[in-house]
Structures are given as structure tokens and as C-alpha cells.
Amino acid sequence: MAKASNGPLGALNGKLRNLVFYMLNGQPVVRTIGDPGKPSRNQLANRQAMSVTMGLVSGITDFTSVSFELEAKGTVRNAHNLATSYIKKLALKGEYPNISVDYSKVILSNGSLPCAVDLKIEKKEKGVLLSWDAAGSDDDIVMILLCHPLKKRATSCINAGRRDAGSYFIGLGEDYLDEPIEAYICFRAADGKAISNSAYVGNLNGEMKSPEKLEQNKKYQLLKQRFDVVSADYLQQLKDNFGQRVDSKAFRSLEKEYEVLKDKLENLPGKPG
Incomplete structure (x- = not known):
């Protein structure tokens, strides 16, 4: 896909041979249609990278629709675009055909609020306990995301209390507790007008294979x-x-x-x- 800048007669719209012109988020774009032929190794690698990325992004949209809302505001991009871009560019490892997610490098928000520090995650009998340094604006809202790679699902806690609480417990069943968990945290201002960078809290149970x-x-x-x-x-x-x-x-x-x-x-x- 490529941008199709306006010409003297305005933006193109419709099909021209193997090209299709249309508007996407207010921008004119063009893409090819039809059989592209046998893909190259680079194309196969790009397809796998996108597939791996979407496998993660599709399960965390409840979280990213809030965490990337401010960054997307006023641009032609949306929260889904931002999450996809950051993960595909920064959080993949390996080479085709063995591309996978590097969970320690996943970015879920960018902002100006003080970041989370002194992060800990502990496995308890009925769930997990996350803790952090409570210093900062007392009424900042805590956002927590737990990824469950083997289940290809996530647990989103959009309003997990306030920053000054210093910790938050998330109840989980045994089938979730005994599998790998990747944890993230960020803080959002009470008025919704600012957010912090996300932080990777850590992993529980190692990297088990599906x-x-x-x-x-x-x-x-x-x-x-x-x-x-x-x-x-x-x-x-x-x-x-x-x-x-x-x-x-x-x-x-x-x-x-x-x-x-x-x-x-x-x-x-x-x-x-």
C-alpha cells in the first residue's frame, strides 16, 4: 500500500487496471490487486511478522484503545495502528520462519507522566500481585495488562486503582497461573489528559512452548x-x-x-x- 497524493483533479477513487485508489483515515492511498506471483523470502518474512504482531494486537485492543488514545488524537492514525506499528517494528525477534514476540520490548503507551519504577510481580495462590513505587500524582489511574501467550489472550485492568495504592491484586484461575504471564503497567491522569510510558513488569513461569x-x-x-x-x-x-x-x-x-x-x-x- 502507498499514499496517492492529490493531483490537479483531486484524489483518485476506484479501480485502474491492477490498482485500487481509495480514502483511508482521510488520506488517499493506493494498493495493487490480483495475483502477485510467488512471494520472495522477504515478503514471507514480512507476512509472518505481521501475523505474529496481529496475534498479539488482536488480544489487547481493550487496553491499547485507551493507552494509545491520546497519542492517536489529532492524527490520521488510530490506537490499533499505533499498537501494530510499535510491536512490529520494535518487539519482534528471530528470523523467518521463526519470528516471535519479544515481550520485554512491547510498548503499550507513550506519554509525559512519571513512569512506573521499582516494579515487582509475585505469584499468589489465587492470582498475581503487582507492586510499584507509589511516588507521583496520588490520583493517577493505574492500567495493568497481563498477556497469556499460550492461550493467546490477555487480562486488561484499565482502572486498577490509584498510583498511591502501590500495589494491585489480579485474581486468576489455576490454568492461567501455571502458564507464562507477561505483565505491563502504565499510569493515566485522572482527567484522562495525560499518560505515562508503559513499563514491562516481567514474566512469570518462564517461556513454555505451546x-x-x-x-x-x-x-x-x-x-x-x-x-x-x-x-x-x-x-x-x-x-x-x-x-x-x-x-x-x-x-x-x-x-x-x-x-x-x-x-x-x-x-x-x-x-x-
Whole structure:
């Protein structure tokens, strides 16, 4: 997608061959339609990055619609755009096809209020307890977000008491308490006219792998084992023939399998970190 600046006859609107012109948030934009052909590796990486980003963003909209409201005000962007942009640009790790979220780098708000400091998160019998330094404007409202990566859900506490309380308890069931939790906090002025930068509180229970990830790891390892056998045979035959291809049907079949397996490994998720 690209911007389509106004010409002498105003903004274009409609379809022209494989281009579609339309207005988005008050700006004229253009995008292509139709079959784009086989995607490049960079395109596949960008698609996975967007998919991973949206997997997180879609579950935290209750929080970000408030936390990014002020930053989006008066611009052509909205809270969803901002959350997507910050996470995709700043909070992803790994390379395609193993891109994932770096939860410690997720940004959920930007503002001028004093940030949260001296942050702690503790696992209790019936939930989690978050605490912070209570210094600052006493009536600032606390906003807390708990991400549950394995469940692809989040617990949003938009009005979790006041800053001067210094702590807040969030009740959770055992199925949530025993899985990874990523916690964030920010403060919002009582009149809603200012907000602080968000802060990453920390992780509970480590980084457990989902059944989907475990299955991907298993498939990768099985394919890697076969590739190691084929690769060793293929490279040995090249070495025995002084680097030249062997003129035989058996060698051509071996070479083909080597190339296919190598390509699959490069594009198969589940590679060990």
C-alpha cells in the first residue's frame, strides 16, 4: 500500500487496471490487486511478522484503545495502528520462519507522566500481585495488562486503582497461573489528559512452548535428521569425484532430494532457538 497524493483533479477513487485508489483515515492511498506471483523470502518474512504482531494486537485492543488514545488524537492514525506499528517494528525477534514476540520490548503507551519504577510481580495462590513505587500524582489511574501467550489472550485492568495504592491484586484461575504471564503497567491522569510510558513488569513461569510449537519442533527435527543423512552422502560423493557431479541417475536423485530437503529446512518453522 502507498499514499496517492492529490493531483490537479483531486484524489483518485476506484479501480485502474491492477490498482485500487481509495480514502483511508482521510488520506488517499493506493494498493495493487490480483495475483502477485510467488512471494520472495522477504515478503514471507514480512507476512509472518505481521501475523505474529496481529496475534498479539488482536488480544489487547481493550487496553491499547485507551493507552494509545491520546497519542492517536489529532492524527490520521488510530490506537490499533499505533499498537501494530510499535510491536512490529520494535518487539519482534528471530528470523523467518521463526519470528516471535519479544515481550520485554512491547510498548503499550507513550506519554509525559512519571513512569512506573521499582516494579515487582509475585505469584499468589489465587492470582498475581503487582507492586510499584507509589511516588507521583496520588490520583493517577493505574492500567495493568497481563498477556497469556499460550492461550493467546490477555487480562486488561484499565482502572486498577490509584498510583498511591502501590500495589494491585489480579485474581486468576489455576490454568492461567501455571502458564507464562507477561505483565505491563502504565499510569493515566485522572482527567484522562495525560499518560505515562508503559513499563514491562516481567514474566512469570518462564517461556513454555505451546502444543503447536512443540509439534513444529518435532517435524523440524525429523526433517533435519533425514537431511543430515542425505547431506553427508551427497557431499561425500562430490568429494570422491573431486567436486564434480556424478553422471548417474542415482546421484541426480540424491542431489534433488538434498536440494528439496535444504529448501524445506530453510522455510520450516520449529528450528531450535
